[in-house]
Amino acid sequence: MIVGILKEQNDPRVALVPIGAKKISGLGAEIWIESGAGDQSYLSDASYQDVATIKPRNEIISTADMIISIKPGGDEVLSAMKSGATVISMFAPYNDDTVVENLKKYPVNAFSMDMIPRTTLAQSMDVLSSMASVAGYKSVLKALEHLPRYMPMMITAAGSIKPSKVLVLGAGVAGLQAIATARRLGAMVEAFDTRAAAKEEVKSLGAKFVEIEGAADDTAAGGYAVEQSEAFLKKQRALVQERAAQADIIITTAQVRGRKAPLLVPQETLDKMKPGSVVVDLAASSGGNCANSKQGEVVEYNGVKIIGDSDLAAGMPQDSSTLFSNNVCNYLAIMIKEGKLDLDMDNQIIRESLISSK
Amino acid sequence: MIVGILKEQNDPRVALVPIGAKKISGLGAEIWIESGAGDQSYLSDASYQDVATIKPRNEIISTADMIISIKPGGDEVLSAMKSGATVISMFAPYNDDTVVENLKKYPVNAFSMDMIPRTTLAQSMDVLSSMASVAGYKSVLKALEHLPRYMPMMITAAGSIKPSKVLVLGAGVAGLQAIATARRLGAMVEAFDTRAAAKEEVKSLGAKFVEIEGAADDTAAGGYAVEQSEAFLKKQRALVQERAAQADIIITTAQVRGRKAPLLVPQETLDKMKPGSVVVDLAASSGGNCANSKQGEVVEYNGVKIIGDSDLAAGMPQDSSTLFSNNVCNYLAIMIKEGKLDLDMDNQIIRESLISSK
Amino acid sequence: MEVVETIESSFLVNLLYLLGAVAFVWGLRLLSSPDTARKGNTYAAIGMGLAIIGALIEPVQNGGNNNYGWIAGGMIAGALIGFPAAKKIKMTAMPQMVSVFNGLGGACAMVLAIVELFQNQGTTMGLGQAAIVYFTLLIGAVSFTGSLLAFAKLDGRIKDKHVTFKGHSILNNILLLVVIGFMVFLMINGGTQGMIIGFLIVSLIYGFSFVAPIGGADMPVVISLLNSFTGLSAAAAGLIFGNQLMLVGGILVGASGTILTVLMCEAMNRSLFNVLIGGFGGGAVAAASDDGKVAKTANASDVAIQLFYSQSVMFVPGYGLAVAQAQKVVKELDDILEANGVDVKYAIHPVAGRMPGHMNVLLAEADVPYPKLLDLEDANSALPNTDLVVIVGANDVVNPAALDEPGSPIYGMPVLNVWEAKNVVVLKRSMSPGYAGIQNPLFFHDKTKMLFGDAKVSIQALVAEVKNL
Amino acid sequence: MEVVETIESSFLVNLLYLLGAVAFVWGLRLLSSPDTARKGNTYAAIGMGLAIIGALIEPVQNGGNNNYGWIAGGMIAGALIGFPAAKKIKMTAMPQMVSVFNGLGGACAMVLAIVELFQNQGTTMGLGQAAIVYFTLLIGAVSFTGSLLAFAKLDGRIKDKHVTFKGHSILNNILLLVVIGFMVFLMINGGTQGMIIGFLIVSLIYGFSFVAPIGGADMPVVISLLNSFTGLSAAAAGLIFGNQLMLVGGILVGASGTILTVLMCEAMNRSLFNVLIGGFGGGAVAAASDDGKVAKTANASDVAIQLFYSQSVMFVPGYGLAVAQAQKVVKELDDILEANGVDVKYAIHPVAGRMPGHMNVLLAEADVPYPKLLDLEDANSALPNTDLVVIVGANDVVNPAALDEPGSPIYGMPVLNVWEAKNVVVLKRSMSPGYAGIQNPLFFHDKTKMLFGDAKVSIQALVAEVKNL
Amino acid sequence: MDTIVQFFNGNLLLIYLLIFTVILGFEVISKVPTVLHTPLMSGANAISGVVIVGAILLIRQSDPTDYFSLSLGLIGIILGMINVAGGFTVTDRMLEMFKKKKAKS
Amino acid sequence: MDTIVQFFNGNLLLIYLLIFTVILGFEVISKVPTVLHTPLMSGANAISGVVIVGAILLIRQSDPTDYFSLSLGLIGIILGMINVAGGFTVTDRMLEMFKKKKAKS
């Protein structure tokens, strides 16, 4: 069985690093890799020498039994693949209904790693988590590239600098990592999320949760979030806007799977922000949490820089590749037995991640 | 007395921020400022309205009794100034013998703020310290922009990431700040400096000091580094090379006033570094501590990115401007009495910073 | 000549007794600090040796009979029973053993009182004398049966429910009145042999009934109380025999036993009254698994001593560490332990906490050096050689169900095999489950003890206790 | 009738004495813990009241004379002198005062012994009796002159050098032999009035000479020792008067005074022997400025108590905090103080440390909340209302020379005006200067005390001491 | 009342001694760390075995033919001796774990 | 030797009492924090003023015309009373600063 790794077209990462290739070989598969696939992750062809075979792109596409990539390959790849071959990537079918439809056109089995259920067991293959974690970390660094101010407090002979205020909206994996990173650098961090558990999680990182009194009691609900009154939600939105206006940095990560991202920083909030402040919008590609944000661009509005980037993990290609590759290895470990694809359709992970089969 | 502030030509900072302008007005001077001078520091003309007068550039140059800037103005400015006017800037005469000669051509009194002696008393005017501090902080962020790896340790479901190793060469103001910043982000930090006091200072930030025996004694040099013997430098280069081969990030800040910066990371050291590693050379403008480094450029050599930037303070213009402006205010406070320039030539600070007088 | 000899020998005896008394005091004093406790026990034992020698040579009435044979026989027999019993008993069963010993001491006093009463049968005792003898009998008897019942309960031979019933405390109060009334009557009127035996029986019953309603978990407190009773009976017997050492020693035990009882109650956050009223381990956190297994609880000082005397300790931080923000106190505890030669490591499970690297962030904040952090693999290979694992608010990541319960939602997830270490202590607030929402069989494991409470508070308590050592 | 009355009243007296004795013991016990010390003093005072009442109504030989007038006069006179003296004395002069009081107590015992000797003039005392009386005289007299000299030294009225000379300890040993020889002679042979007075004088001289070579800084230890002497003389006087309370009270003071003396020596890291041999404040860190001013040193427990009982504390961190890496222990101390209602702030001087923001980095690492950090301006306006400033390894930034010594290289630099606070404690390792290399007059300021040692170690000691309170 | 008064006055020193012993008993224990509760209880229990002294004296005072007293005394000695011998031994074993250290620091 | 033996046997309880008092004196003090050294010393000093009892008894026993005893006794009472009154007062003042708290926690 031949597993093929192509050079990503619009991404510096690579889906399998040499250590990963070694592991997959261990499962009995042969690894073919396109020349230069790892270059931008600082993994030279030479580093793959012992564990994979360098092959031309076309040959890989047409010969491999399985092709793994981070960004899904286009028609160029899918149409040239063997019938019955397997393709593994992050198709994000929940964001775009046409994805699955389109895949059905090709005689391949397509697995989407972002469809792996987020069960305890699947955590080691959870690419959403590992990439979100990188993105959260990177989001703070990205903000600091553009912030014209210090983040930590500084009392110096040339004057005292107040610590930056950071507001994190959406305290999922990326949000929590952003909180932790900003706290490390001495910022005053506040965060907000609608999930009930988020409050404790935010506090567990030493940050403040933006909260107003009068939340409906959820003790009876056994930890599940209860619906809050509309008055409460309104008050809360108002408070978040108030905190946002004070912030030097806002990092937004709020996403609702399969829907457009909620607008958390509307124009009128941007209007109130100090010039020189920075917004990093990790939800830019799914509509954006911040008004004006554009995926992949830095927009300046009223002195506020709005960085739309849902692909921040790509900004740290070496470790991102390693983590992705580890996820892939753990995933393949439940798919490949003795060099053969051996799918256990009772396995929830496999079942839910298979989005199109021949 | 009119104090003029021009828009810097190649720098986003501004020499006087509104708060500073207010203080100088308090000394009895009138402030004229060029339109847009503060723009890139997110200080609009409007914010200067109450404390300064917006004037056209030419008028300021020809009318002001004193012109303050961060980067020295060229012939355009100096030649058009009133005779007997004062110009305050960072001329860095120690790096370039022609500076003073050139200034003598104009009928102005030139004060160089980077010549202010580094006495305890002068610390509040010490622009070298305040800007180096910003640069040190920023150097770590700059390195992280380019580092394809995590800085902190991460044990995650997708694998364990080792903490980055950071080597700081030259533990002066900038170096110490870099150490502190990298430590905050969870890096393993080592540092080296030839000054005897540096070891304790490095340890006082919780970092490790790379020790080499036989450094020349500098107790008599008043805080500045002295030149070291060639044998010593060789031994040091050897050890640095060894540590560098391990490092993910090297930050070099070593400078010897009035001389070319020592070469601490030569080509053969670069050869041994891991691809994807980053060198930030703060001494780039005075020759560079790292082979291949070019001021203002990011050079890639053998997979190692070398960032030559002696001007990192400019990358954080708002706070840098504020700090510089505070330094300026403290400086002017000893020069201006009741709206008049009143120079006390017994004052060491004034005496030593006056580099050319009509 | 004869007179002088008597005086001389009684001087020696008095000196022996005096030294014995001082040895008792000093022994108890040293016993109350960990560093010196062993020495204290030895001193007290030496005091006892002096006391016995004194008793053997003290000039007595009817001097000359002595009956040393009987004495030697009794002592040898007692020693032959006592020593091996104490040597063989398992560490965990020691409190029971102490209880038995205590009961026997009480029985000894009881026997002495019986003999005294029977010998004085017919002659009239002074009221004071009578009060002392009956008191000895009563207290000795109560201590005897009470201690034996305490033993049986602690040893699991008798279940609480077998020996008590609703309204037991009313019965006890009635019994107490009966006993005291009986005693006063006997003191004033003297008693026939039958009445004395009757009084004896009532006393024995009262001892049993007194202990019966008290929960098994509270037994150590009761034993301590009964121990101070035995001390009092020894003191009273000392008055009977006009022996100052018995008096002093008994009073000493009575006083320190009483205060110790109070301290033990305080340590359990309960009042003595509360304990005596009973209610089967009332305050203790009862925690049973579905199949009726019970999680053992520990207290901070037990854990502290285990920590202090371990060679290697592994902390397993989890989400609870983050919630409690206990990272800095954990580091403090680590520092103290390291300073005392304990090897401290941290086992970091890849998904501990709620975000990737959660534990890393916290432990870096607390300045825990990187080399101390072991990842899953390294930790699992180090665990079998670890003396004590301290789980700080982790749950799912140490759940053995992941390995051996195919039905479990976490089956197949690699976990930290903490049960391979010699001992496990779990710090959490309750028995509630972690993120995965499933019960954790580890908590009911033989090697595991639970230390309930907020992790930061618990660790702070451990720090305080370890500093005490 | 008369007999019964005597018995009854002596029962009352005995009971008073017994209660008095228990009050003394309990008082002392309570005195040894800060929380209860005041109550302890009250208990002891009540005990004293009971004792005096007992003494006033105790049935005595020659009963009926009583001479209550004399007694009342004496007591009123004594109270009129003692109360106001104790009320008016300045806090700092209290140890001297105690010394004087102690000397007077010794003198009282001495007087009693003299009267006893003079009254028994001619009659032969038993050897034991004689030993007791002479012992009382000797000890009382030594305590008297010794205490007065201690007072004079502590009060600065007599300088060490005025009263001692090389080889003084040889003189003392000779004197001691003379005194003891004299005493034994008198005990065995009895003495004339002249000889008794001679003995008295030698005893007084010995007391003076005994204290003379001991350094002024060691006086508290000596006072404590003399205090236990006074206790012993009171006990001996108790034997003379057959009074059990005097005996018990005296012995109690004797014993606790002795152990206290030892503890005081230990706290100074010296042996009692070392102290008694003298050598003028031998172990203490002597630190004098150019103009001969001396920096006062503090110990951790003094500082701890000041911290604990302050309303507001300001830490001033400097480069020494960074060198010692003491930031986390400072935070720990802060936490404990805050928990006890102390308002804790940090004064951050702009150039403290060795790089801009040095203190910020460290304190952020220790998680000190930003609002607790005051910059120069805020700190200087808060300082006058601050009870205690703790300077942790800062030096130049708190140097008043910057304000008032125009010649100083730092003249003109704004500094933290810590001397405007009520008290200042400086934590550093030695008297060596900071970065600027200049001496700091702050260290010799009236309000300032130095706590020498590595800052981390010192703060750790403070944490331990404060936890004790 | 008279009896009590007489007893009190007659046994003054004894009463002092008892009271002081009680205080001493309290005092000596009052600061014991919780870890030592059980060993201390055990040690105190062993000391309460001093009642064996009474049994010894009983037998020594008894007539060699007074088998009632002798045999009860014998029982007393055996019981007491078990308490003493076992008590001190078990205490010592409990305290074994305090053997080690304090190391370093 | 005989005297000592007789004294010992005759005053056994007294000796017990004295020894226990000494132990109690040690015990009660042995854990005092350093901050309390001076107040404790002061308090103990005040207690040693119990010697005034002797002075009172002396005067009460004296013949009203025995001016020698009376005046020396008077001196004794004055001295002792100064010690007692001043001693307790000064101790109390020293302890004033311990008045406050423990607050919060």
Ligand SMILES: NC(=O)c1ccc[n+]([C@@H]2O[C@H](COP(=O)([O-])OP(=O)(O)OC[C@H]3O[C@@H](n4cnc5c(N)ncnc54)[C@H](OP(=O)(O)O)[C@@H]3O)[C@@H](O)[C@H]2O)c1
């Ligand atoms: N790391 C990740 O990226 C990530 C992300 C999402 C989910 N998860 C999941 O999170 C779980 C992590 O496992 P874990 O062992 O770290 O945590 P866990 O299984 O969630 O257990 C945490 C335990 O800490 C205790 N606790 C909470 N607050 C406490 C406090 N203040 N003091 C003491 N104990 C406290 C709780 O018990 P009491 O309530 O009884 O105190 C709870 O049982 C895994 O199931 C993992 O799959 C991980």
Ligand SMILES: NC(=O)c1ccc[n+]([C@@H]2O[C@H](COP(=O)([O-])OP(=O)(O)OC[C@H]3O[C@@H](n4cnc5c(N)ncnc54)[C@H](OP(=O)(O)O)[C@@H]3O)[C@@H](O)[C@H]2O)c1
């Ligand atoms: N902040 C900046 O940017 C900067 C840069 C360069 C220079 N400076 C200069 O540095 C000085 C800063 O003032 P500062 O008050 O912070 O420091 P400082 O004046 O240098 O004094 C530090 C004091 O800390 C004590 N110390 C050192 N290690 C210690 C330890 N382990 N434990 C306890 N004490 C210790 C030293 O006394 P012992 O040796 O007796 O212990 C020393 O006197 C100023 O003169 C400033 O001008 C500042």
Ligand SMILES: NC(=O)c1ccc[n+]([C@@H]2O[C@H](COP(=O)([O-])OP(=O)(O)OC[C@H]3O[C@@H](n4cnc5c(N)ncnc54)[C@H](O)[C@@H]3O)[C@@H](O)[C@H]2O)c1
């Ligand atoms: N297997 C596992 O145990 C596992 C693995 C990964 C994640 N998770 C859980 O899943 C959660 C979601 O993870 P994610 O980061 O992928 O989520 P996500 O990227 O889908 O969303 C990010 C966050 O935005 C929040 N959000 C949505 N709408 C919002 C609004 N209007 N305002 C504010 N916040 C809003 C969400 O609650 C979420 O926390 C995590 O917090 C984690 O606890 C579990």
Ligand SMILES: NC(=O)c1ccc[n+]([C@@H]2O[C@H](COP(=O)([O-])OP(=O)(O)OC[C@H]3O[C@@H](n4cnc5c(N)ncnc54)[C@H](O)[C@@H]3O)[C@@H](O)[C@H]2O)c1
């Ligand atoms: N007034 C004051 O008290 C004051 C103010 C500012 C700075 N200073 C002191 O002056 C010192 C120098 O400050 P700076 O940051 O401006 O210095 P700098 O920028 O001139 O040099 C940076 C550092 O490089 C070091 N260096 C030089 N050659 C080296 C070599 N071959 N190898 C390694 N390191 C080398 C120097 O020792 C110095 O520490 C500071 O450390 C500080 O202590 C004092």
